[in-house]
Structure formats: C-alpha cells, structure tokens
Amino acid sequence: MRFGITVLGSGSRGNAILIHTEDEGVLVDAGFSRKELIARLAVCGLDPKKIKALLISHEHGDHVNGARLFSDDFEIPTYLTAGTGLFLDNLGKLGKKRVFFETGSIFEVKPFSVRPFSVPHDAEDPVGFVISLDSTRVGIATDLGHMNSLCMQRLRDCDALILECNHDVEMQNRSDRSIKLRKRVLGKRGHLSNDDAMKALDFLVTEKTRFIFLVHVSSDCNEYSLVQEVGNRKLADIGRQDIRLTVVSQDKPSETIWIL
Template identity: 35%
Template structure:
C-alpha cells in the first residue's frame, strides 16, 4: 500500500491511496484541474483512479468531485446524508454509491471501513483502509477524540491525523469569537495537544507512520506542531512523523510488505 497527502488545510484536502491497480482518492477538495496536476506530481494519472471516497460535504473536501467524476467516470462513495448535502454543490454524478457508517465495503484490493467522527457536517466519517496486510487510518475534521476513533486507529500502521490549531494562537488570533468557539467545540477541529496525545497512545500499539494534517495557516505553525510532536513522541524514535502541506503534495509513501 502507498499513499500521498496531495494537500491538506482549509483551502483543500485530498489524499491518494493505492495498492496494485486500485487507486482511491479520499476527498477531492481542490479543483479538478489542480488535483490532476498534483496527481501527476506524484506519478499518478487521474484516468487510473478507481473511486473517490468522501468524508463529508464541506467545500474543502468536495470541490473537485463533480468535475473528476464526470470527466473520468469515477464512482463516488459517500453515506446517504453526505450525498444529499453535497448534491447542490457537485451536480450530477455518473456513478454515486452509498455506504453505511460503521459498515465495511470493498473496492477491488481495498477494504474500507467508515467510522463516525464529531464535526459540524451532516454525517461526517473517517476511514480505515486495508489491503489485507496493512491498515491506513484517516481522521481529520473532528472536534474530539472518541473511544470509537481511538479503537479504530489503534489497529493502523499509518495514520493521517488532524492537528489543526494551537489553542493560544487561536484565542489570540484574528478569528472572531463565534468562529473561535466553533473551532474549539466538540464539533470543530483537533488542537495540537489533543491530536498528539492520541498519537502517543497509538504509538503503544501498531503505529509506525504519522502524518499530521489540516494545519491551520492562521492558528498554527509547523514549528509549533513539531515541538508538540517531539514532546509526546520523542520516547519512541521508531515512529516517523510528517507534516502535510497545503500548497503541494507529499511524496508517495509505502507501508511496506
């Protein structure tokens, strides 16, 4: 299994995962043209995509879905509530498929398990993606870490996990009070400390590779995230920690054999 976070943040989120001839996008929050460009940067042809799986209906996760689906005849997988909420924004889809939250489904080489997260969307999910040997966890856009989230992620060798904001930077920054409260709420986004505290628990399980994602460009900074990561994870130097970027993709990473 290989994956690349093509970009992550408030201006767009998209990740590609591949095994054998199967290539999935998790979300498509950039324009179709931009996603095509970023896929080419990591050596993937957009025409080879097998499917797009969708976490929730916010624009920074679905902006390019309609264009890609229609241009390349790509099936779009989302739960029923997300399909309904996204429909006015993405228009006609040539192939729309539904999954139930908590119910695993198969896309060629991959088994995909959608699990509930806590965010201000109609029915948001994270994903566990398995090729039968390794598991990748994807968990962004959640305001809290639930026992369910921890249960699923502790089975993964690699995790893409939100580290959205530094609490003090948020409180002292330019966001109006209502927006601050939304971000800090149980249906907002994970703070660095909460994210890395979870990562330290996952480090005691199977975690080998951690990608920190959805960093705020206003209320966070890579150096701040790295300091928090060092505090929580320095005791286990075997874990590789990478920060995703908004403006360009990370290289394709292999989870090994």
C-alpha cells in the first residue's frame, strides 16, 4: 500500500493536510472554506468522499473554518479532544458526526493509526499527531510555541516531518504588529520560529527521516525563500542533503509526496 502526503495549504489564512493512500485518506485540519477544500482536493485529483476522517489539532479558525460544513456535507466524522470539541460545539462550529479521542492514546482510522500528543499552544487542548501505516510514520506539529520534551520524543524518528517554521524573530521584532500580538507569537504557547524549528531538527532527524515539510510560514514576518534557505543550510550542516525539503505555501497545495 502506498502512503502519501499532500499539504493542501498552510499559514494563518488556512491549514489542511491530507495523509492518504492511493484511494483513501484522512484530513488533518480544515482551515479553508468547504468550497476551497473541495477545489484544492480536486487539484490533487482527490474526491472528498474518499476522506475517512477529519482530525482537528485545535480550535483556531485557520484550522477549523471549513470543518463543520465539510464534515456534515460528506458525512465525515470529526476526531478531536473533548476540550476542542466543547469549544467548537458552543460556537456551533462542529459537525454532527464526532469522535472524541484521549490525548496520548492511539486510535485507528483504517488503514492508519493515529497518536495525538499535547503541544504548547494558546488553545483549549491543542495536539500534534503521529500518523502511521505499519512502521512508516509522519509527525505533524503545525502550531506550537516551543519544543518541549514530549513533542521532541513524539516527533523524533519519523519518516516524514511536518513542522511549523512560523517566523524570523528579527522580522517579528521589526514588524508593525502590536506588542500584544508579538508577545503572543513569540511566547511559550505561540508559534515556532525558524531558529527554534532548525534547532529541533538536530534531535528530530534520524536515519529514518527522509522528508521534511516546513509549514505555517508567516506572511508578514517570514519569507518562503528564507525558510528554504535556512532549511537547506541546516540539512547541509547535519550532512543530510538527501532529505527532501518542501516549504509549503498558503496559496496552493504542495505536490504529493509518496513516502511509501
């Protein structure tokens, strides 16, 4: 069975990641409108009816904007923590079919197994995911203020890593953003900087690692070209230019990468 990753788009205006085989898949987050999700799936030649589950990382709009309509229209169950679920349900933003998972407990969405883990981010009960097909694993952490030891353990030794590379600290400090917003982004429960993401790779990358996607790139405090540059430099520094690096855009899906 093949195991593919297609990031439909990532950034503060919407996030959605498709983890799939040749004929079915799971969607991690639905931060684009239902219409936009369908359009982006179509670009990749994927029928929404083939999505078995919608996994939600946390309740911020850029991860859930299309979740309710997408889930209800295609009768796809939404998997999320009780904390995230309660928050969304109170706002009427949660689809009818829902499955609550325990952070830290592995569950199956055939043919995949999913292990959610807590991440430090300013939301109700935010999680990252490790999604496996047999012994092939993809680790996903799109919004996190810093790399704590749990995130390090979960994300280490994956075949593919989808990791936040949000901002350049200097661009953040020089930006027109309010002090409050800058504090939030730079805080322990905000977003991961380019430097922090690169530093984490020292521990996360192992012999098993073959693919890295850098995601949630800030539109005003970062540049795709800068992320590509720091990523390339890091891989050269650790002698791993064999790893395929993809910097994911906000505006269009990444190419599909088959990791198996």
